[in-house]
Every structure is written in structure tokens, then in C-alpha cells.
Amino acid sequence: MATPIYEFAQLPRVDAREGAVSRSRRQREPGEAPRVGVIYNPRSHRNQGADFDCGISPHVHIAQPGDRSQLPSALAELAEREIDLLVINGGDGTVRDVLTCGAGIFGDHWPAIAVLPKGKTNALTVDLCVPTDWTLQNAIDAMENGNRTIRRPIEISLAGDDASSRVLGFILGAGAFTTATQAGQSAHRLGAFNSMAVAVTVMWGFLQWLFASRANPWRRGARMKIALGSAEAPMEHSGQGDPEWRQLLFATTLESLPAGIRPFGNLCKGLKLVALDQIPRRATMMVPAVLRGKVSKRQRENGIHQVSTPQFTLDIDDQFIFDGEAFPAGKYRIAQGPELEFVTP
Known part of the structure; x- marks a missing residue:
């Protein structure tokens, strides 16, 4: 399929x-x-x-x-x-x-x-x-x-299209997440699946963020605009890196994730997203704590945003990943599906 x-x-x-x-x-x-x-x-x-x-x-x-x-x-x-x-x-x-x-x-x-x-x-x-x-x-x-x-699954539809063109699933990612999915396929070929594949991919991504240049796709991310809620309020940007780019976007309605990662901090219910601006290398050292669910006042000023919202709009110039499969660039409405x-x- x-x-x-x-x-x-x-x-x-x-x-x-x-x-x-x-x-x-x-x-x-x-x-x-x-x-x-x-x-x-x-x-x-x-x-x-x-x-x-x-x-x-x-x-x-x-x-x-x-x-x-x-x-x-x-x-x-x-x-x-x-x-x-x-x-x-x-x-x-x-x-x-x-x-x-x-x-x-x-x-x-x-x-x-x-x-x-x-x-x-x-x-x-x-x-x-x-x-x-x-x-x-x-x-x-x-x-x-x-x-x-x-x-409630995530419901994705083309912005401005009718509700019959929609896809329902649980995990959406873009930017470095797309690169990570490709790396995850390599982990699968090496025999790592489920939580093990997630752990291997996260570790490899952390090393790339720590040592690679801004030209590396793990650190460059993708050009995207994120607008929150039905009013489509622009998501704030820390000023780290290019304001038109985000290094990573990850969203889900699940409440627990493989490998025990907790990137949303204290947010559990409903549609949640974490977005990383093009964070500097020093901020990369905060990522392991974020994945363990730690919340710090310095995260947002360093370009790490954790948000809960009933819906948001994603306008992206690159492919994004939804439950393991690539979707084309475009403008999308992301909301919560049925219970x-x-x-x-």
C-alpha cells in the first residue's frame, strides 16, 4: 500500500x-x-x-x-x-x-x-x-x-481544498525529520526496527547537528511557514538562523513515543508540535534534555519551540513525512481527526 x-x-x-x-x-x-x-x-x-x-x-x-x-x-x-x-x-x-x-x-x-x-x-x-x-x-x-x-489522528488536507482530500495518521515531520526518515531506512537495512531504529537515528542526527556545517541537510532543514490555530497566527521565531527556515518540525497526537522520547515536555493531550529554528551548535547540547521531557526557559530563545494547538497551517517548499511516507511540497491544513x-x- x-x-x-x-x-x-x-x-x-x-x-x-x-x-x-x-x-x-x-x-x-x-x-x-x-x-x-x-x-x-x-x-x-x-x-x-x-x-x-x-x-x-x-x-x-x-x-x-x-x-x-x-x-x-x-x-x-x-x-x-x-x-x-x-x-x-x-x-x-x-x-x-x-x-x-x-x-x-x-x-x-x-x-x-x-x-x-x-x-x-x-x-x-x-x-x-x-x-x-x-x-x-x-x-x-x-x-x-x-x-x-x-x-484522535492527525488530519491533513490541502489548504483551501474540500474535506474529501484528506489523509489521517499519527506522526508528521519535516526538515531534518525527512533526512532522519531516510537514515531510518538505512537502520532498517541494518536490522534495527521500532524503538531501536528511532534511537539509532536520533543519535546519528545529534552528531550531525553537533559537528556538521549549516549546508548539511540535518542542520539546514527546510523553508517553511507555520501558522497556528484557526486565526493562522505566525509561529514565533527565535532569530537563530534564517527566519524563513526551520531545522526540524515534528507533530503528533500520540501521548507516548518509541524509545521513550518526550519532545513535547509537559504537553500530552491533543495535537502537539515541536519546531527547531536553525539552532546554533551550543543549543544542540540542549536537545538530549528536550528529548527526555525537560523544559527550560532558555529553550525558546535558543530556537526550540514546543506548542499545543487544535490546528495549524504548514506552507513548505520541501517534502515532508507522514507516517513514514513522503508528501510533496505545498500548503496544508493540519488538524485533529475523529475520536x-x-x-x-
């Missing part, structure tokens, strides 16, 4: 159907088994060459869409079956694609969702405290005996 560049023009447009908007969650009879729909991505890292871990059951319906264009019809069929639980078997990119295509199908009445961490990166399941060996049967059992966690209920252990 991946292409080199995720173009909005190539997205399958899914308009909210009357059935999706008017349908409320099905009420199960006492003792009735839940109806389960599974989106299985055989190309996810931990699914390659593996059969699906579930026996045939009349209550479990498995779809294996070959690419994004087949996702809407697969999800529409599951919606018609009035499933109680939607299981996403794949990594963060698969989650992004399913939520994006499902938004116009389920409307305001999503089923409960469970995620099996089968990708190279599984930041969402880290946040939800889902173990790496979680199975379909574990998820079905948790439907009755587990916990429920509410999360989704995740089944957890």
Missing part, C-alpha cells in the same frame, strides 16, 4: 455515504460473538512470507487489498457486514491508509479498532501499549476483556 510520493491527487476520493453517517454502532445480543473485519497487509515487514494466524470463523472476515485503490471497496464491504471490531494487521503506514480510506465510509460511527504491530515502525501500538506478539485472537479476546483507549476507540490489552 505504498508509493514513492503520496500525492493527494492520487487518493481514492471517498465521500461520506448516507449509510455511513446515519449508521450507529450495532448492539450485540448477550453472548453473541463480535463480528470482526481484518485488513491484512501481506507486505508489512513482519507479515512477509507468513500465513495469517487465524482459523476460519464465520464471524471473522479477512480482506487483503492489493493497493490503496482497493481499500475503499474492502472497507465498504466490512461496513456492510456491520462489524464490531476492525483489526488492522500492518505497520503505521497501513494504519494511515486504512483510516484515510475509512473516514468517508464509517463517517462518525467507526467500529472499535485493534492494531497488530506488523510493520517496520509501529509507533501507534507503542503508544497503545500493545505487545509486539499480539495476535488476532488476542485482539478479539480484548474486545470483551481488555481496555479501550481514545486517540477513535482502540482496543488494547
Whole structure:
């Protein structure tokens, strides 16, 4: 379900159907088994060459869409079956694609969702405290005996476009984050995944910030404008480096991240972002403390900004990364998507 560049023009447009908007969650009879729909991505890292871990059951319906264009019809069929639980078997990119295509199908009445961490990166399941060996049967059992966690994904749309051109996911980054994603692919090839890949990439980026010149892409970042809230108030700049550039942008609605990093300080709920101006080398020494959640009055004057906002506008001249995939330069509206209920252990 991946292409080199995720173009909005190539997205399958899914308009909210009357059935999706008017349908409320099905009420199960006492003792009735839940109806389960599974989106299985055989190309996810931990699914390659593996059969699906579930026996045939009349209550479990498995779809294996070959690419994004087949996702809407697969999800529409599951919606018609009035499933109680939607299981996403794949990594963060698969989650992004399913939520994006499902938004116009389920409307305001999503089923409960469970995620099996089968990708190279599984930041969402880290946040939800889902173990790496979680199975379909574990998820079905948790439907009755587990916990429920509410999360709102990030919703990205082209500025000025209608809401049908939108993508839902959980982690957005730009500037050095784009460079870090490319470095992360190298870490994957070396056998580092999930939190280990994050730790390796963060350490390499820190060394680049500390010793490289301003011409290095890790320190140069990208030309971008960030405007906060519905009033689109320009985000402040410390004056460090070129005011039209930011060294790094990172945003998420998750509340905990792989490798235990806490770049937002005391901010936990909702949409949060951290932005770095083109910080001087001396300020780079503050970055490890920032990643551990430490907050200092000197951070902002040194070009490190931590903000919580319901929405913001990003006008960027370079690619940015959303759940591991590159999106083209442009002007985007970034907000919070619908409240989704995740089944957890």
C-alpha cells in the first residue's frame, strides 16, 4: 500500500455515504460473538512470507487489498457486514491508509479498532501499549476483556481544498525529520526496527547537528511557514538562523513515543508540535534534555519551540513525512481527526 510520493491527487476520493453517517454502532445480543473485519497487509515487514494466524470463523472476515485503490471497496464491504471490531494487521503506514480510506465510509460511527504491530515502525501500538506478539485472537479476546483507549489522528488536507482530500495518521515531520526518515531506512537495512531504529537515528542526527556545517541537510532543514490555530497566527521565531527556515518540525497526537522520547515536555493531550529554528551548535547540547521531557526557559530563545494547538497551517517548499511516507511540497491544513476507540490489552 505504498508509493514513492503520496500525492493527494492520487487518493481514492471517498465521500461520506448516507449509510455511513446515519449508521450507529450495532448492539450485540448477550453472548453473541463480535463480528470482526481484518485488513491484512501481506507486505508489512513482519507479515512477509507468513500465513495469517487465524482459523476460519464465520464471524471473522479477512480482506487483503492489493493497493490503496482497493481499500475503499474492502472497507465498504466490512461496513456492510456491520462489524464490531476492525483489526488492522500492518505497520503505521497501513494504519494511515486504512483510516484515510475509512473516514468517508464509517463517517462518525467507526467500529472499535485493534492494531497488530506488523510493520517496520509501529509507533501507534507503542503508544497503545500493545505487545509486539499480539495476535488476532488476542485482539478479539480484548474486545470483551481488555481496555479501550481514545486517540484522535492527525488530519491533513490541502489548504483551501474540500474535506474529501484528506489523509489521517499519527506522526508528521519535516526538515531534518525527512533526512532522519531516510537514515531510518538505512537502520532498517541494518536490522534495527521500532524503538531501536528511532534511537539509532536520533543519535546519528545529534552528531550531525553537533559537528556538521549549516549546508548539511540535518542542520539546514527546510523553508517553511507555520501558522497556528484557526486565526493562522505566525509561529514565533527565535532569530537563530534564517527566519524563513526551520531545522526540524515534528507533530503528533500520540501521548507516548518509541524509545521513550518526550519532545513535547509537559504537553500530552491533543495535537502537539515541536519546531527547531536553525539552532546554533551550543543549543544542540540542549536537545538530549528536550528529548527526555525537560523544559527550560532558555529553550525558546535558543530556537526550540514546543506548542499545543487544535490546528495549524504548514506552507513548505520541501517534502515532508507522514507516517513514514513522503508528501510533496505545498500548503496544508493540519488538524485533529475523529475520536477513535482502540482496543488494547
